[in-house]
Amino acid sequence: IPATAEAATGFLETAEIMTALSFLKVIDNPRQDIPLAAVLRSQVYGLSADDILNIKLDSGKAEYWDCVADYCENGKNERIKEKLKFFVLQLSRWRDMAVDEKINDLIWAVYTDTGFYDMVGILKNGNVKQANLAKLVKKAADYDNISFKGLFDFIRYIEKIDKNNLEIDSES
Numbered sequence: 001i002p003a004t005a006e007a008a009t010g011f012l013e014t015a016e017i018m019t020a021l022s023f024l025k026v027i028d029n030p031r032q033d034i035p036l037a038a039v040l041r042s043q044v045y046g047l048s049a050d051d052i053l054n055i056k057l058d059s060g061k062a063e064y065w066d067c068v069a070d071y072c073e074n075g076k077n078e079r080i081k082e083k084l085k086f087f088v089l090q091l092s093r094w095r096d097m098a099v100d101e102k103i104n105d106l107i108w109a110v111y112t113d114t115g116f117y118d119m120v121g122i123l124k125n126g127n128v129k130q131a132n133l134a135k136l137v138k139k140a141a142d143y144d145n146i147s148f149k150g151l152f153d154f155i156r157y158i159e160k161i162d163k164n165n166l167e168i169d170s171e172s
Contacts, residue, residue, distance in 0.1 A: 012162045016120045016129045019044075020136055021158065023110050027094045028151045033064040040068075044114040045083050055080065090114070098151045104140040106151070111137075 011017060019042050025035035040047045047055075058076055059067035068084055075081035090113055097106050111117035111133060120129040143154050 011132060011135065012158070014129070014132055016132055017136055019116070020107065020110070020133060021155070023094075023114075023116075024107070024151060024155055027091065027098055027106070027110075028155055030091060030095075031063055031065045036064055036068070040084075040087065042116075043119050044116050045087055047080065047083060051077075051080050055084070102141070102144045103151060103154050104137045104144060107137050107140055 012021075019038065022035040022038040022042070025032050026039050030036060037052055039045065040052060041049070054077065055071045055075070056064060056067050059070040059074070061067045061070055068088070071081060072084050072088055075084070093113070094106060094110060097109055101109075117130060117133055120126055120133065123129060139158075140154060143157060
C-alpha cells in the first residue's frame with residue numbers, strides 16, 4: 001500500500017534542489033567557490049573531497065575557479081583533468097544559453113546534458129526527487145512569465161523565498 005508522510009525537509013533543502021541551484025549559481029557566476037565545489041562533488045562529476053583539494057593544491061591559485069581552469073591545462077591526474085575539461089565545456093554552453101534562453105529551458109538543458117534528472121530517478125524515492133526537479137522547472141517557467149528576467153534575478157528570487165521561510169511544497 002503506497003503511503004507518504006510530510007517531509008521534515010522543505011523543497012529548497014532537498015539534496016536534488018540544492019544541487020540544481022548550485023548548477024544555476026555556477027552558470028550565473030563560476031567564481032562562487034561553494035556552489036562550484038558542490039557541482040564538482042555532485043554525482044554528475046563525482047569528484048571526491050580529495051580531488052577538490054588536489055585541484056587547489058596543485059594549482060595554488062587564489063580563487064578556486066582559477067584553480068579549475070589551471071588544472072584543465074596543467075593538472076597531474078588525467079581522470080580529474082578530463083572531468084574538469086568536460087565540465088568547463090558544458091558550463092560554457094550553459095552560460096551562452098543563459099543569455100538568450102528562458103530559465104526553465106536552461107534548467108532542462110542542465111538536467112539532460114548531465115543526466116542529472118535520470119540519475120536522481122534511480123535513487124531511493126527517485127520519482128519524488130524527479131517531481132521536485134520538475135517543480136523547480138515549473139517555478140522557473142512561472143518566473144519567466146512575470147516581468148522579471150534573467151538567471152541572476154531568478155536565483156535571488158529563490159533565495160528570498162528561502163530567507164523569508166516561504167515554502168514551496170516538495171513532492172513528499
